[in-house]
Amino acid sequence: MVRDNRTLTDLGAGQTATIRDIDLSHPAGQRLLELGFTPGTPITAIGRAPMGDPTTFQVRGYRIGLRAAEARLIGIDPPPPHRR
C-alpha cells in the first residue's frame, strides 16, 4: 500500500475524514491524543480564519482551533466514498 501523506491541513472546509495517525515527535502530538484525536476518530474541518490559518475542527462533539503547525501533525485517511 502506498503511504498516504495527507494531513489535516489538506482537509477543505466542510470535509470530514478519519484520523489515521499522530506525529508524536512534537509535544503537541501527545496533547492532541489526550484531546481525543485518536486514530479512527472522524474529524471535520469547519472553517478557516480570515488569512487561511488557523482552522476550526470539530472532533468528538466539540470545536477547536488549530494552526497549520499543529494540524500537520495529524495524518488522515481520505473519507470513505459514501461519506462524500
Add this chain to the structure above:
Amino acid sequence: MTSFTPSHDLPQPAIYLVGNPNCGKTSLFNALTGERQHVGNWPGITVERLEGKLAGDQGSIRVVDLPGAYSLTPLTPEEGVVRQVLDEAWEGVVVDVVDATTLERNLFLTLQLRELGFRPVIALNCMDALAATGASLDPAALARQLDCPVFPTVARTGEGVDALRQALPGLLADRLAALSPRAASPGKPRLVTDRPSPWAGPAQERGGGRHRRRRGKPWPTGPAPAPALADDVPAGNGAGDHGGEALAGSARSTPVAVPTATSVATPAATPANAPAPPPTATPANAPAPPPSDPAATRPRSTAGVIDLPPPWQAALTATLAWLGHEPATATPSQRLAALQALVEVRSPSRSPALQAIQERLAAELARGTGRPLSVAALPCELAADRYRRIGEVLAGCYRPAPAPIDPLTARLDRVLAHPWWGLPLFGLMMAVVFWSTFSLGALPAAWVEEALAWATEAVEARLADSLLRDLLVDGVLAGVGGVLVFLPNIAILFFWLALLEDSGYLARAAFLMDYFMQKMGLHGRAFVPLLMGFGCNVPAILATRIIEHPWQRRLAMLLMPLVGCSARLPVLVLLCGTFFPDRPGTMLFLIYLINLLVLFAIGRAAASLGGPRSTGLFLLEMPPYRLPTWRTMRGFLWEKIWHFIEKAGTVILLGSILIWVLSAFPREVPLSRAYDAEIARLQATPSDDLGEAVARLVRARDQERLAGRWMSRLGRALHPLVAPLGFGWREAVSLIPGFLAKEGIVSTLAVLYGPVDDDLGAAMRQEGMTPLGAFAFMLFTLLYVPCLSTLGVLWRESGSWGFTALALVFPAMLAWIVGFIVYQGGLALQAWAARPGGYDLALVVLLALGSAVLLVRRAWCEVRGGGCAGCPSRATCARSRVEAGGSCEKA
C-alpha cells in the same frame, strides 16, 4: 464536622476543584464559597489556584479552585499547578467538574484521576446546556459506571449546587476518616490492585455512624455504586474510596434518607427546569429496597471498565518498582510519574529496564488484540484505550444529541467566524462597544455631574471662604468628582467586555485575530490577555501566564502596558467630547484602533528582532455560544465598578489633595495689577456688563496666582519636554500623577483648570489647547508609562529590575515619538485636515487602506487556489511532514 479531628499532622483538609478549562470550575467555586472570582466563557481564565471557604459550614473547610487542565500530563504552567497539588489533594476531596456537553473529552481527566486511585466527586456541570442539545444522560447510571458520586449541577445559575455543597462536608469527613490511622487495621492484607492505599487502611466504622453526615441532608445521587463498592472491595484499599464509605455509612445509619436508583434519577431527569432539585428522597419516590441488603444494589459496580486494563496495570506496577516506589503505597504523583515514564518512548537514552517493561507491555497488548504493536505506539495506545473505556462508560448512560454540535453555535459560527465577514463583524462590534461607551454614558454622566455641582454648592454655602473650603471644592470635589463623572462610561465598557466574554465570542475573536498574533510572534492565546488589558493591565499581565514560552510571555508583558486600559478612558472621553464634539465616538474608536496598530507594529518589530519562530502549541477551544446570565455578569460588573470607586476614594483622593496643595501654595503671590482694588471699583460703579467684567478680572487674577504657585513652576520646568507635542504646562504636570493612576490625569487637570462647575474642556480650549494637541495628548496618555500597580506586577512576574525598567522607559519613549509624529505631522497637514470633514476623511482613508490590504491578500489566496497554497502564511504551512519514529499508526 466537629466530630472529626485529624489524628496526624495533615495540612488543613480541603476540597479541590479540577476539570477541563472552561468547564465551569470557577463558577462552581463562586457558588460553593460565595466569592466573586472572575469567570468567563473562555478557557484559561484561572491561572493560579484560588482559595475560599465553603459557604454555610462555619467557614472551616477550604475550597481550592485549580486552573483548568485537559490532562494530568502538564503541557502549560497552569496545568502543572494541578499536578503539583495531586498529593495534597489526596488528603482531601477532589471535585472533578465535568462539562456534560463535552463528556468524552472531560471524562479523560476523570479517568486519569481514577487510574491514580482518586475517587473524585463528579460535578456534572452544564446539565441545562446538555438538555438543550437534545442529548440525554443518566447521572445515576454514570455514577454507577464511574464508581463515583455524581452531582448534576448548573453552576452558572446555581442549580444543584446546594446539594453538592451540603454533601461536601460529609464527604470530606468520611474521606478523612478513611485516611485516619485510627480507622486502619494493619492486620488486614492490602490489595495490590488498581487502587493504591498509601496512608490508610480500611475504614472499619462504616456503619458505626461516627462520621455520619448530618441528618436531613441526604445524598442526591450516587449511592447506587456505594453499597456495591462496600461489598466488592474488601476493607483494605479504602483510601481511594472516599465517598464510598460515606454513602454506605449514611445508608446504614439513616436509611429513610437513602435514595434508591429511582429517586436518584429524579433530579437528573429534569436537570434543566428543576429549580435546585430537592435532594431529599421522599418516601413516596423512594420505595427503599433496604440498602443494607447487598443483593438489592447489585449488579455490581462496573469499576472494571474504568480501571487500567491488566497489561497496563502490570506494567505500571513494574515501572513503579523500577522507580523505587512501593507499588502499594505509591503517592498519586509517583503513580503519575510512572505512567508517564511508561509512555515515554521517544528518548533513545531511556533505561534498558524501562525499555524491557515497555516491550513486554507492547507484546502483551499485541497478544490481546492480535495485531502487531510497536513500543512507539504505546502513548497512542494508552490514549485510545482511555477513550475506548470512556465509550464503554457512556454506552450505558448517555444518548448523544442528534446534531454533533449545538445547532445555534454552528449557525453563529458560520457568520461570526466566517473567513470574509468575521473580521469586519469583529471590527463593527468593537466600534459599537466604543461608540456606546461614549454616547450611552453621557446621560448618567450628566447626573453625576449634577450631583457634584450640588455638592459643591452645598459646601460653598455652608463654609466661609477659607482654606478648608478651597481644599474641599478645588481639591477633593474637583479632583475626585472629575474622575467619578466617568463611572458610567467605565461601567458600560465593562458591561460589553463581560458580555463578549460570557457569550463565548472571545474565543472566536482570538481565532480571527490569530493570524495577526502570529505575525507579532505571539501565541494566539496572548490575544485574550491583550483584550483583557483594555479593562485593566494588572490582571492582563497575570493572564500572560497562559503563554508557555518565556520569550513570548515577556513580549506580551512588555506590550500590555501599551493597551489602553479603562483608567485611561476618562482622559479619552473628556478630550474626545471636548475637542471633537461632532464625532466623539468615532474618535474614541479611532484612538483604540491606533492603539491596536501600535501594538501590532511593536510586536511585529520585536518578532523580527529575533523572537523564536515557533510560537508554541496553539489549541484554541471554541466553547459553545451561550446566553450570558445576569448572575455572572453582575458580579463582574459590580467588582469593577466598586474597584473604580475605591480608587477614586483613595489614590485619586490623595493625589488630588496633593495636587491642590501644590497649586494652592505659596498662598501669597505678587500680582502685576491690584486686581482686588479694580474689582471693588468696578462693583462700586453699576454698569450693564458688570458681571462679565468682574468675571474676566477674577479669572485673570486666579491665573496669575496659579502661575506663581509651586505647581506651575514645576509645570514650566517640565513643559519644554512636551511642548513639541503640543501640550500646555498643565498637561505636562498632569502626567505625573497619571503614573500613580491614570485617572489622576483628569483629576489633576480638573484641579488645575478650576472647580468642576466650569467646563473643563472649554477651559482647556481657552488656554490654547488645539484639537490636534488633544489628539496627540490622548495618544501620549494611552502609551506613556504603566501605572504604579502595573509596574509592581510587571516586576513581580518578571522578577527582573532590568525588565521592569525597560517596561517603564520604553513606553515613555514610544509615546513621545508617537506624540511628536502626530502633532508635528498634523501641523504640517493642518491646512488639509482642518477642512470640513477632514477628520472623517482621514478615518475613512485609514480604514479603507487597512481593509484593502487584508482583502487583497485574502483574495490572492482564493485566486491562487489550492487552499493556502498561495497564502502569505505559507511559510508556517510547509507541507514537510516529519515521518518520525514516534508517530503511531492505525493498523
